[in-house]
Amino acid sequence: MTELKDILYKVAINAVVGNTAMSVNKIEFDSRKVEQDDVFVAIRGSVSDGHDFIEKAVDLGALVVICEQVPDIVVSGVTYVEVEDTQSALAIMASNYYDSPSGNLKLVGVTGTNGKTTIATLLYQLFKKAGFKVGLLSTVKIVVDTTVYNATHTTPDSLTINYYLKEMNNAGVEYCFMEVSSHGIHQKRTEGLDFAGGIFTNLSHDHLDYHNTFKEYRDVKKTFFDELPTKAFALVNKDDKNGSFMIQNTKAKQHTYALKSYADYRGQILESSLEGLLLKLNDHEVWAKLIGSFNAYNLLAIFGTAELLGLETLETLQLLSDLQSVSGRFQYLISDEKITAIVDYAHTPDALKNVLETINDIRTNNETLITVVGCGGDRDKMKRPVMGNIAARLSNKTIFTSDNPRTENPDQIIEDIEKGVEPQDYKKTLSITDRKQAIKTACQLANKDDIILIAGKGHETYQEINGERTDFNDFEIVKQELKKLNK
Template structure:
């Protein structure tokens, strides 16, 4: 879709400006990447975690930028170039993007889902419920973007503001009514979603992750809270009241708040839970009535996810019984507790659990499945990502050693870190090295060892990468898929 041009003076009405030198400029596009600048583009010089956009202003001008938006005024700049100084370049990037694209979210109903774990599952379930009810749906998230059934690849859980606005306009063109999007803490802290007019938001949970970026749990929580602070009066917020951070999330929101859970006096209570091997069942107390829910998603944590999705859908679509019928058909997201029967009678499970909390929940669910069947051992294959939060590595090592019968520590995406250093960090969390702990850096070999050590009735959990079909070693990206590896040993 071709973007219509606009006058810079029109766009600047929608952001806070310190000073400017020229507004009589025609704008055809906007970017924060000097390499993507074309003739007539605004270049926003934003300071990032690895680079400062101010260092690339001259590159942007050479590539045809008509305007520079920056926090620090550059020296020796050509007088013909429009320069706009702002306090917050990241927020300006978002505001200008929405203005240039005619504020696309005014024409959509956008629901954001945030939390450490469960975002992808929730957006998938919400999407399927809405489609089941006959709605035209868009989805934005970790595994890709969808616009009324059309798949669009993604590189970020939450894209940058210019890409988001382009995506929203594509969805409008495709007739989409509702958009369910994952909202990451990075996106919130970097103002990528500033300017989106959300009609609803969900909070799943908050546990340790991304401390390489946020430094502390308090800062991480404050980033998540920004989503609920953005919500207007007529919107709805659905939160997991069993999570200790929920009170912070709802502290300053203007939205209509509904809490879901088992404790802390929830608006909607989860009752009569039965987590089986092929489905989960529970009831929701809606105040004036109860709703029986059955879902093919397994595990207590998925009961939490599905319960929130049901409550949000109830608020959006004003129906209850039809939603229960839709949930019964809704499948989980790719790479989330995805099961595969192995030739030797064991069950392989691929899961994206890459945080301490997610790994603990996945392993606990597997143990419950084994207890229900009355037999079998639990084998866990996992690693930790390089160039990411190092403090979670020993925690994940301890959790795996405590809950699994056999642990095989391997590579995840080591990136530019030494793989052995990452493995050493994981092993540091294990009380004592025993025959139950196996180290095999080669992930394919690690999965092979796990299969060889498994037998009928066992569960083999391959954790950390889920839907990912690649592995990053150094700066090289190779094809690698945990599910494909397990399929070699499929029944």
């Protein structure tokens, strides 16, 4: 049991009905999980409002209710705490409940449209190889030193974040690298966390189904840097026009990285191939196994972060050269028929453009580039024709297919994508709704030395159709289909 007063420390309280001098069990924001003597936090979500479930939570045994509006009918013996913002209150309470775990390690947040997973995961890899106990909170997985847990959101809810940070404290973790999404920032999931640093990658068209405008999306990202403490660092991509904007009001120490402009951490691509990159980082040359200019930016951010966290330059360079690509991020195989298949998570126009331009920069143009791509359902519809345009324009052949249609009609999604295709590119495109059949067709169309890009789902091992998830792994499917060609 925990003292309610301790949990409410630093929470902005408007009013209290009842008594705060009591012990409570745990905090819940899902009324279905409430047990005897719990604290129930009523969150206003996009689908439902937790205030509608206060009565249910009390019936299940909630001893305390945190809300933005006290109900007209209050139950005797139950304490109601009215706050300005329950999402903010939940984040602060979660940190208090788990004894402020973020302050007991060096927590670094990575935000931006593209590159978050790669940077966070490779920083985990690098610091692990350097001999530290490390944690990771990413889209793909949560790792506490060596123990791996499945992730469900880019930025988990406040209780989950602080639970795993506490587990990291218990395991002796010294550094934690965390993806910070715009949803997570907007929903105050990162509030109350003590960040040692923040990294900004880039900003492009995404999540406008959630954020009404690009400006709102950008401004939400900026609040993460606005709230960094003076002892923290802010490392931003100077080549992105939004990089300088992100750190306008930050109290953190400002640092930059870039390939095209003068920066604290300056990079230059000396060689680029399907085997990797030869880079010049400041005045040091390093060979990396990662592919493409977008990964040059990722490696620069990693290099800068490692230095800012106190690693020696030569050790960092040595460790950089040993980093392995992240699952579903430019993950590739070469079949016995010498067909190259690349699986990448590129699900935004900018990410798709980066991957296709990287492939086109590396290849000799004697090969055919076949792209398989779709767009997710129940998400930003504005980007669909843009992605259709990019895929058709930068590929020799393009197959439009399903991604995760969710509750939308997949054929309608494909129609939206096709609207962006220029007349001169029509003949280069096919539409196959069934994703497995689309991948199979791409393999059948490919000849020796050709390149197949399967974009959109990357590391995901499922496909979501009509609210149901079924097993689906792009990398495994293309591997199987290419093997069939060898028989």
